[in-house]
Amino acid sequence: MRKSPSRIKFRNLPSSGFKKQQKASVRALEEIASTKDQSANTKSRLFVVWGVLVAAGLGLAVNLYHLQIVSGPKLTQKARNQQMVNLRPFMPRRPVIDRTNNVLALDRPVYTVYAHPKLFNKSGSDIANELAPILDKDAADLEKIFESKKSGILLSSALPEELADRISSKHLDGLELIQKYSRLYPQQDLVADVVGYVNLDRRGQAGVEYSQEKLLERSGQTVRMSRAGNGALMPDHAPEGFLHFDDLRLQLTIDSRLQRSARLALLQQMKKFGAKRGAVIVMDAWDGSLLALVSQPTYNPNEYSKADISLFKNWTVADLYEPGSTFKPLNVAIALENNIIKPDDTFNDSGSIQVADRIIRNAENKRYGRINIAQVLQHSSNIGMVQIIQRLQPSAYYNWLERLGLGQGIETDLPFEVASQLKSQEEFTASPIEAATTSFGQGFSLTPLQLVQMHGALANGGKLVTPHVVRGLIDTKGHMHYLPNLPAPRQIFSGATTQKVVEMMETVVSQGTGKASQIPGYRIAGKTGTAQVASRAGGYLSNAKITSFVGILPVESPRYVVLALVDEPKGENAFGSTVAAPIVKAVMEALIPIEQIPPSTPISSTPASP
The missing domain is CATH 3.40.710.10 (DD-peptidase/beta-lactamase superfamily)
Structure with a gap:
């Protein structure tokens, strides 16, 4: 005989137990529903995130295209301009000589000397005693000057190179020497009527220094040099021979x-x-x-500022x-x-x-x-x-x-x-x-x-x-x-x-x-x-x-x-x-x-x- 299908048999549960079971089922259903909602929200969020990423990617691609293709040449030139500097090297004026080659005027390097007492490695008294004979100043006066200010004290505006070398050889901290060029007239007043003088801007104001300005000025071409990240010039990238200048001199007929x-x-x-x-x-x-x-x-002409300005015009021609x-x-x-x-x-x-x-x-x-x-x-x-x-x-x-x-x-x-x-x-x-x-x-x-x-x-x-x-x-x-x-x-x-x-x-x-x-x-x-x-x-x-x-x-x-x-x-x-x-x-x-x-x-x- 065939057996009849099995039947689910429910045990007789107390009414309280049934309710608990019912509540659990409801919570399970709610959790399933909640899980479904969270899954739907997650998909929406993922879609938004991917949308943002895709939009950002497209934006970056567009911007990259603009930078690389559209604005590329302009930005490249701008970068090069920041990395390079136009430099016109200083060219000394040509010397002036007489007809027997005696020097009447020439450019020579001189130095502006500053003192910074706060950086001295010796006492102000010791520094003053070492500098006084070189600068032709009184040591006591120098010491008082050092006590009056901590930095930026001008000691000389045009110290000759040989005296600057004497200061450098002493290896004194707190001294700053800045090189520049000054016009020197070795014959002093002997040929001032003819040669004239140049002012602080290195422009001739009298004599042939004025009338022959074009012959006395050397022509120096502007060169482009690379700069490091801190702005310092990179000499390795300097054009070969850019500091070279001619040895021509302006010769006069004067004896x-x-x-x-x-x-x-x-x-x-x-x-x-x-x-x-x-x-x-x-x-x-x-x-x-x-x-x-x-x-x-x-x-x-070495001290033209002390002269009567009427003397700058030679009266034999003026x-x-x-x-x-x-x-x-x-x-x-x-x-x-x-x-x-x-x-x-x-x-x-x-x-x-x-x-x-x-x-x-x-x-x-x-x-x-x-x-x-x-x-x-x-x-x-x-x-x-x-x-x-x-x-x-x-x-x-x-x-x-x-x-x-x-x-x-x-x-x-x-x-x-x-x-x-x-x-x-x-x-x-x-x-x-x-x-x-x-x-x-x-x-x-x-x-x-x-x-x-x-x-x-x-x-x-x-x-x-x-x-x-x-x-x-x-x-x-x-x-x-x-x-x-x-x-x-x-x-x-x-x-x-x-x-x-x-x-x-x-x-x-x-x-x-x-x-x-x-x-x-x-x-x-x-x-x-x-x-x-x-x-x-x-x-x-x-x-x-x-x-x-x-x-x-x-x-x-x-x-x-x-x-x-x-x-x-x-x-x-x-x-x-x-x-x-x-x-x-x-x-x-x-x-x-x-x-x-x-x-x-x-x-x-x-x-x-x-």
Whole structure:
């Protein structure tokens, strides 16, 4: 027989037990339902998280694309700019030398010295005692300075390198030395009139330091160097040879030996006659080279801040004056060139002459009677000169003055040059008094340098050359790398005319007012001048005069022009013949051995006494 299916049998439970069982079942069902809800929430959260991650990834991808592709080149350049720096290395100015290679100006390293007492490894007293002799200061004063401040005490702003090395060798803590460059002028005031100086910004302010700035500044190219993370330069990445600079020097035509002799001779005469100022110019008339240019008073360019600023302009190129009788030889040349006189012509000097409504007289009211052209120069006759120029039409005379350069400036490499002054042609030709006063060097004005240029035309066969002090840029081996482009000489007079005038000027030295410039064995031409000083208010100062003498050496082969001027000398015996002529003699005596000028005639020797 088949068994019947089994049946679930329920035990008879108490009602309380059944309820407990029922509650448990309900809790189980609730837990199952809760688990299902949590699972659903977890899925939702996972979906949100994955959504965020995917969105972030997409954002990063977009940003990466923008940085790498869109902005990549710009950001790369910006990074390189931060890693690199443009550097223009310091280039010292070129030195200045004279024609015999004596150094006149150069850049040298100097040091600014600071003290930081809080870092001293010794007592302030010990440090002061070690530094005092090096800094040329009192040790006690230094010690007080160290006690007054803990850091940043300036001890020296321009300590020479050799003294800085002495400080460094002592290995003292608390001292800071910062290198810089300073312009040094070893000759001090000897050539300040020509060289000038540079200021704290290393810019030329006077002389060739100013006018030749482009030749003195070395050109240095800007280089790019890498920087480390802390900003320090990385020398390993510097271009090869970027600190190299040339060895060129600016050479001048000035001769320091002659410059020194000229200044000494000028100072002696200025002191003797209590003069206001003076000047000496020596020019090689063959090419316009200035061998000496002295202006007194002067200044020390190493201490330019202590000088009177008026001294920074060389008055031989920056100030005008009336040349007086030193212009007479040029008027004689004009007259000879126009054939209105002959060398043997004579004139009657009665001591005075009337021109229009004026009476013109000689200096000290002297009269010389019948005199020839050479004697007009010997005695510096105003009357004779007026009569010579009266033979020339005023308009023609005026044109010749313009040909000489009056009313114009001269081309020179010295700064602050001013143009000479000449009245207009209408005013000049309106009255005969204008030509008359011009005949003896008054009524117009020029610079001393321009007068030297004009006398150079008498010495070189009639050419106006350009006075200059720059010879060129030369290297340490003597090779010339640059020559100034000077204007071509301009022919004014014929060689025959100038030789006649120079020979007439020789008689001024041998027989006339220039005897004080005589040098045994040498033929010297010259002309004295004692001119009135023009007043700014018009007319002339009654108690002031400027004395001068211009000399040409040697007469048989004229080449060198020497001009000496002394402004406002004191005393009754102050004339061009007594004040200026001895200066020219002293300068020529120095010039002769320097230029090896042979004697014109054999020098007689006196036998030694037994």
